[in-house]
Amino acid sequence: MGRFLGKAANFLAVWGGKAQKAAPDDPNPRFIHYLNCIWPPMDLYFPIAEMSINVLLLLALGGGVGMLSGMFGVGGGFLMTPLLIFIGVPPAVAVGTEANQVVAASVSGALAHWRRGNVDFKMGFILLLGGFLGSSFGVWIFTKLRALGYIDIVISLCFVTFLGIVGGLMVAEGARSWLRSRSSNPAPFKKLHKHTWMHGLPFKMRFRRSKLYISALLPLSIGIFVGILSAIMGVGGGFIMVPAMIYLLGMPTSVVVGTSLFQIIFVTANVTFLQSVNNQTVDVLLALILVISSVVGAQLGTAFGSKLKSEQLRALLGILVLAVGCKVGFDLIVTPAHLFSFAVSGGH
Amino acid sequence: MKIFRHFIILGLLLAPAPAVAFSSSSLVVDLSSNQIEIKTDFTGTNLLLFGAIDRKGDVVVVVRGPLRQEIVRRKERVAGIWINRAAVTFDGVPGYNFVASSRPLSQIASEETLRRLQIGSERLRLKPVGLADESLAAEFRTGLIDLKKREALYSGKPGQVSIRSAKLFRADLKFPSNVPTGSYTAEIYHFDSGKPVSVSRTKLSVQKAGVEAAIYNYAHEHSALYGIVAILIALFAGWLGGVIFRKA
Numbered sequence: 044m045g046r047f048l049g050k051a052a053n054f055l056a057v058w059g060g061k062a063q064k065a066a067p068d069d070p071n072p073r074f075i076h077y078l079n080c081i082w083p084p085m086d087l088y089f090p091i092a093e094m095s096i097n098v099l100l101l102l103a104l105g106g107g108v109g110m111l112s113g114m115f116g117v118g119g120g121f122l123m124t125p126l127l128i129f130i131g132v133p134p135a136v137a138v139g140t141e142a143n144q145v146v147a148a149s150v151s152g153a154l155a156h157w158r159r160g161n162v163d164f165k166m167g168f169i170l171l172l173g174g175f176l177g178s179s180f181g182v183w184i185f186t187k188l189r190a191l192g193y194i195d196i197v198i199s200l201c202f203v204t205f206l207g208i209v210g211g212l213m214v215a216e217g218a219r220s221w222l223r224s225r226s227s228n229p230a231p232f233k234k235l236h237k238h239t240w241m242h243g244l245p246f247k248m249r250f251r252r253s254k255l256y257i258s259a260l261l262p263l264s265i266g267i268f269v270g271i272l273s274a275i276m277g278v279g280g281g282f283i284m285v286p287a288m289i290y291l292l293g294m295p296t297s298v299v300v301g302t303s304l305f306q307i308i309f310v311t312a313n314v315t316f317l318q319s320v321n322n323q324t325v326d327v328l329l330a331l332i333l334v335i336s337s338v339v340g341a342q343l344g345t346a347f348g349s350k351l352k353s354e355q356l357r358a359l360l361g362i363l364v365l366a367v368g369c370k371v372g373f374d375l376i377v378t379p380a381h382l383f384s385f386a387v388s389g390g391h
Numbered sequence: 392m393k394i395f396r397h398f399i400i401l402g403l404l405l406a407p408a409p410a411v412a413f414s415s416s417s418l419v420v421d422l423s424s425n426q427i428e429i430k431t432d433f434t435g436t437n438l439l440l441f442g443a444i445d446r447k448g449d450v451v452v453v454v455r456g457p458l459r460q461e462i463v464r465r466k467e468r469v470a471g472i473w474i475n476r477a478a479v480t481f482d483g484v485p486g487y488n489f490v491a492s493s494r495p496l497s498q499i500a501s502e503e504t505l506r507r508l509q510i511g512s513e514r515l516r517l518k519p520v521g522l523a524d525e526s527l528a529a530e531f532r533t534g535l536i537d538l539k540k541r542e543a544l545y546s547g548k549p550g551q552v553s554i555r556s557a558k559l560f561r562a563d564l565k566f567p568s569n570v571p572t573g574s575y576t577a578e579i580y581h582f583d584s585g586k587p588v589s590v591s592r593t594k595l596s597v598q599k600a601g602v603e604a605a606i607y608n609y610a611h612e613h614s615a616l617y618g619i620v621a622i623l624i625a626l627f628a629g630w631l632g633g634v635i636f637r638k639a
Contacts, residue, residue: 086432086434086568087431087432088430088431088432088433088434088568088603090599090602090606090607090610091606091607091610093569094569095434095435095568095569143621143622143625146622146625146626146629147625147626147628147632148629149629150625150626150630151629151630151632151633154629154633155633155637192462192464192475192478193474193475195475196472196474196475200472308626312625315618315621315622315625316615316618316619318618319610319614319615319617319618319621320614320615323611323617325617325618325621327606327617327621327624328602328606330624330625331628334628334629335628338628338629338632338636339632341632342636375472376471376472376473378468378473379466379473381537381538382465382466382534383464383465383466383534383535383538384463384464384466384475384538385461385462385464385535385538386462386463386464386478
């Protein structure tokens with residue numbers, strides 16, 4: 044009891060700014076310092092990242108991102124990778140480890156969707172084929188760029204571009220549907236299928252679950268494209284794959300998330316494997332902690348998300364995605380505080 | 392064990408100072424430990440260095456970590472964004488450089504002497520690989536030292552060696568959590584009126600141990616298997632998470 048009171052007093056004192064202030068070189072955000080007053084600091088040394096990180100900070104990050112991914116149905120890799128880099132994890136390790144974490148996150152989500160029959164396996168396999176080709180090529184590009192020293196800038200530019208586009212589209216659509224519901228006009232009539240040049244492509248295939256009859260080349264090329272990005276950026280690619288499936292392929296929304304998650308498992312597993320072999324940048328210990336916290340967070344997020352309207356959700360996610368994109372973009376433009384940096388040397 | 396250590400100290404006393412032969416002044420030094428093990432709970436560590444000098448003077452402690460090649464890049468603005476452009480490779484860069492002294496270095500010895508003994512981060516002889524332009528190399532060298540200082544790998548301030556009654560001295564050696572693994576040397580100099588009168592060297596090693604070493608070695612020696620195991624763990628964790636929360 045006395046110990047508890049002591050801790051509580053310490054906690055209050057720190058809130059009041061009177062007691063043991065965080066050291067100026069302490070990399071942890073302030074709230075972690077407050078948390079450490081009631082919970083002893085727990086730093087773990089991560090063997091591949093080669094640094095020690097506060098476990099509470101990691102659990103908070105994993106839980107927070109997991110909650111968002113549960114709410115919005117995205118993997119969360121696009122948020123987690125920049126956050127990991129932000130707390131000082133070497134970018135290459137952040138990307139490799141995040142791919143490993145997304146494997147676990149998408150297995151958990153895909154199983155839930157599979158139970159409800161929301162996975163188009165045929166479509167999934169073709170996307171997957173493309174994904175394998177794309178991600179293998181992506182890891183090759185990653186290794187080349189890393190040797191040239193351009194990897195960090197390419198990761199940043201990819202994030203700015205894709206977060207900007209996807210976030211902008213989501214916010215725009217959320218705003219439009221919000222305005223529509225305000226003016227209480229009925230939604231404009233949408234044709235089930237528009238015929239474009241895409242439907243003239245060869246190798247047509249029937250996708251029963253998605254109610255589509257389209258060329259297999261379309262999902263294949265989307266798979267390749269997202270595979271390349273997922274290898275370079277260390278993300279599952281859900282936030283690009285999902286809009287592509289809805290808007291480019293015209294798949295029904297109900298099967299999109301499940302199918303996307305299904306193929307993300309395999310693509311990120313491939314990335315994990317290739318990153319381990321080529322770059323040794325997958326930290327299993329770091330991935331495990333992120334997995335545990337994000338699985339718990341995702342369940343909380345799912346429960347919370349079901350209380351919000353879908354257009355609200357989409358607009359919120361759009362704002363979030365845009366904000367992350369802006370932060371990464373801002374860092375590219377603003378004169379950095381330190382111009383010099385170390386490159387990872389080849390042989391050591 | 393204690394007696395054994397005394398013998399070592401006695402050995403040090405009797406042995407002629409290796410490599411750098413100075414005058415007959417004697418200097419006795421020991422470390423609280425010669426090995427740092429990086430385990431799961433490693434957040435950096437301190438070692439105590441202590442010893443005695445037989446006459447008045449100053450003590451300077453220099454600890455250097457494993458030498459390696461480092462590539463330093465500089466960001467330049469291209470089309471409005473900052474991109475890594477120019478790069479200079481340096482050979483023989485210590486991964487760790489700690490300097491502690493009983494007084495400010497400039498009061499202990501001349502710049503020339505300090506430079507000859509490479510005491511102080513700024514005085515390390517870092518050689519650029521295949522680059523003629525000395526002014527560019529100097530700029531990148533300053534950048535490198537600055538980076539290492541920010542990573543807390545190059546450190547040390549005057550006054551970190553305390554001397555008691557002009558005989559006994561001690562210094563706390565700080566090793567941050569990102570300390571590189573490998574073998575280190577601690578050099579202890581005894582200066583008297585600007586001249587190094589005695590030097591002593593001790594080796595210490597920093598190694599990953601336990602789980603940390605196992606994971607790191609596995610990742611580098613069996614990288615394919617490591618990748619597969621990483622995937623299996625993730626698959627299992629994802630499945631387990633789904634099962635637990637479905638029932639809850």
